[in-house]
Every structure is written in structure tokens, then in C-alpha cells.
Amino acid sequence: MAFGLYLHVPFCRHRCDYCAFATWTDRGHLEARYLDACERQIRADTVGRPPVTSVFVGGGTPTLVDPHRLVAVLGAVPLAEGAEVTIECNPDDLDAERARIYADGGVTRISIGVQSMDTAVLATLGREHDPANVRRAVEAAHAAGLDVNVDLVYGAAGETLDQWSATLDAAIALDPHHLSAYALTVEAGTPLAADPARHPDDDTQADEYQLATERLGAAGYQWYEISNWSKPGHECRHNLLYWTGGEYLAIGCAAHGHLGGRRYWNHRTPERYLKAIDGGTSPESGSEELDEDGRRIEHLQLAIRTRDGIAATDAPEGFVDRLEGLVEARDDRVVLTTEGRLLANEVAIRLE
Numbered sequence: 001m002a003f004g005l006y007l008h009v010p011f012c013r014h015r016c017d018y019c020a021f022a023t024w025t026d027r028g029h030l031e032a033r034y035l036d037a038c039e040r041q042i043r044a045d046t047v048g049r050p051p052v053t054s055v056f057v058g059g060g061t062p063t064l065v066d067p068h069r070l071v072a073v074l075g076a077v078p079l080a081e082g083a084e085v086t087i088e089c090n091p092d093d094l095d096a097e098r099a100r101i102y103a104d105g106g107v108t109r110i111s112i113g114v115q116s117m118d119t120a121v122l123a124t125l126g127r128e129h130d131p132a133n134v135r136r137a138v139e140a141a142h143a144a145g146l147d148v149n150v151d152l153v154y155g156a157a158g159e160t161l162d163q164w165s166a167t168l169d170a171a172i173a174l175d176p177h178h179l180s181a182y183a184l185t186v187e188a189g190t191p192l193a194a195d196p197a198r199h200p201d202d203d204t205q206a207d208e209y210q211l212a213t214e215r216l217g218a219a220g221y222q223w224y225e226i227s228n229w230s231k232p233g234h235e236c237r238h239n240l241l242y243w244t245g246g247e248y249l250a251i252g253c254a255a256h257g258h259l260g261g262r263r264y265w266n267h268r269t270p271e272r273y274l275k276a277i278d279g280g281t282s283p284e285s286g287s288e289e290l291d292e293d294g295r296r297i298e299h300l301q302l303a304i305r306t307r308d309g310i311a312a313t314d315a316p317e318g319f320v321d322r323l324e325g326l327v328e329a330r331d332d333r334v335v336l337t338t339e340g341r342l343l344a345n346e347v348a349i350r351l352e
Contacts, residue, residue: 003050004241004248005077007038008255009059009070010270013090017126017198018153020187022254022268023060030270031065035073037277038252042076045249051080052249054238056088063093071105084108084237086149092129094137099144109147109236111180112137116153117170118163124156124198125184126191138174147234148176154208155184155200164208165215172219177234181212182227206342213338224307226341243306245299253283262289301348309335316351323347 011031012023046052055077062070074085086109087102094112102110116122117131134150141148150171154164171179184200186193213223221229225243228236241248250257253273256265264287267273276283290298303310309327315334320327326340326347340347 001050002053002237002241002244002246003080004054004056004238004246005042005046005052006238006248006250006255006257007042007055007057007073008250008252008266009057009062009065010034010253011064012059012061013064014128015126017191017195018184018187020190021060024270027270028064030274032069033274034252034270035065035069037274039073039076040277041251041283042073042249045251046076046078049078049249052077052083053080054084054086054241054248055079056086056238058088060088061090061093062087063089063098067098067101067105071102071107074106079106086111086236086238088113089137089141090129091131091134091137094140096140096143099140099146103144103146107146109149110141111149111151112141112176113151114171115151116156116159116163117167118159121156121159121163121167124158125153134170135174138176142175147178148174149178149180149236150174150176152179152181152212153184154181154212155205157198157200159204159208161204161207161211165211168212168215172215172221178228178230178236179216179221180228181209181216183209209342210338213341222307223341226305226336226344240306243302245295245302261295262287264288297352300351304334304336304348304351305341305344307335309333310351319350323350 010023011028012025015023015025085107087107088111091112091114114134115125115127119131138148152171183205186199192198216229221231223229224235225239228239247259248257250266253266253270254268264284266283267276267285273283300310300314312329312332312334320329320334326337326343327334328337336344
């Protein structure tokens, strides 16, 4: 049985202009207390649960915290045999020593936030890492025996197809096991949202996605979810848990979980999270429970984003004919075409 755990590390050195995640650049002094609290929550919330088959440590910037302490926290997770354990990494932070500490501590997979290999594009995104450090980080992860994902973002204002092509080529040359390519989105309250001149262009993003699809496919990477490609057998199991409606625990501030058809989330700020854990109360801030029909629709809307799509018997009558060119019948499944992947949200609405 697949069962996951998401651990949120909210500390950052610098907040990127497009980021709307629950991250803070001035809470480093809380690190020790926060990690202790996460460990206590893990020990309490995993009692009576199945062994954990996948862990994802996100943020924020998990590589900002003491790696020995972080793997000690992960040591509290009752892992299933062969579990996947992923940590998001800043390329400036990941060196041979840190990669070895992670690997020795049971981490199996690293997700490196590269976004672009072009300094001008990184500046537009408000990113501060040095592209020259990306190769060092990937080589360190490979040497430690870790699976490697490279995260890319396309659609930054002014980014040309040639720049995006060069980033794809550079990423492929690193020989990662997995690549993620996300369309830049404008989130309310971010510096990017306040600067319309830097908002992405839909047509440009469509061209960039098409290029990524062609280039990654030619390099031997298979798409398995709209924004994710991998070498055969290296799909991110934690990603798939999300897209197939699996269950997972939420550890840390602002973390989201899903148990028994109920989605829930923890207090957003580290201070409120710590107050709850230290006080012996639940850190949960809110929840949502869908009825049976709501769960059915959500399952279809998530599954249609994946390579396997949905069962033909679950599709509404006439669905393929009405959305010709966006979806196609394949054996007993209905899956997105490449064009459909560009308009996945529109397709998903038609499943209601």
C-alpha cells in the first residue's frame, strides 16, 4: 500500500520573486526547535499508520538546515522497505559532503532547484544561485548514489526559445534520472504579480512546452505527468501518490495532507505550529472532506494529468469526440494529447 509523508522546511536564504510558498528568510533562529517539533509530530502521527513508502522534504530550502539533524528527523519515519526519500536542494548548497550525509541517512533522491541555466533568466525570476554550481551539485548527488531530479521553470519574461533550448540541453547533459519543467505562474502577493511587465506569455510558454516535450523525449525521458519526465523506472513515487489520490501525512507548518478522503493543512507560520506542538495540541489549521461524487471527480481530474489517463468507462459520454485533438482513446484508457496537456485545466473541467 502506497502511503506518503510530506515534511515542510520553511526557511529560506532569499525569497524568489515568483514564490508564494510558506517560507521565511528571518526565522533561522527557530531551526532547532522546529526540527525537534517535526520529529515529535512524526512519532505521534505515524502511530497505527502503514509503513511510509515515500517521503518528500520540501520548502523553503531544506538544504539550509543542519543535514545531520534533518536526517535524524527523517530517522523517526517508519519506512517501508525500498521507500523513496526525496529532499529538495539549492544547487549552491549541495556538495559531496552533504550528499554523502543524506545518502548515509537513508535519503534516496535529490530534487535540485535549477529553474534555468541562463543568468539573465535567473535574474528575471529573482533567483540568486550560481548556474556553475549546478554541475557540482548533480555530480555530488550521482557520486553518493542518489537519484537526481532537475527542476526547471519556463516562461520568464524575455526568455527566448534559444535560451530555453540551451537550458534543456544543459540539463539533459547532466544525465539526471528525472526532469521537471513547470510553467511560470503568477501568484497573488508576489513581486512578480506586482510587475505585469514580467508576466509570462501564454503562446511563448506553449512553444517552450512543445520544445521540452520534443527534446526530452528524444533524450530518452518519458513523460508521466504534465510537468514531469523520467528515465524508465525513475518516476517520482511521491508525485504519483498526489496524482493518483493517495494518502499522505502533513508534517510541519503549512504542510498539507490527505487521509481517508479528507484533506487537511497545518498552521501556516512556524510560530503557530511550534505553539501547537509544544502545547500538545494538533497543529491542524483546517480541512475539507469531499462527498463521494466530489472524490470521484477529483480523482478523474488528477488522473487525467498522467500518462495513464483515466479508464474509458469513467469518461463522460462523448468526451473524446467533444475534445478531439485534446484527448485520445488508447486501448481502454483516455489520455491527453500533447495539445491537451497544454490545456489540461480546460479538459479537467469537462470531467465534472
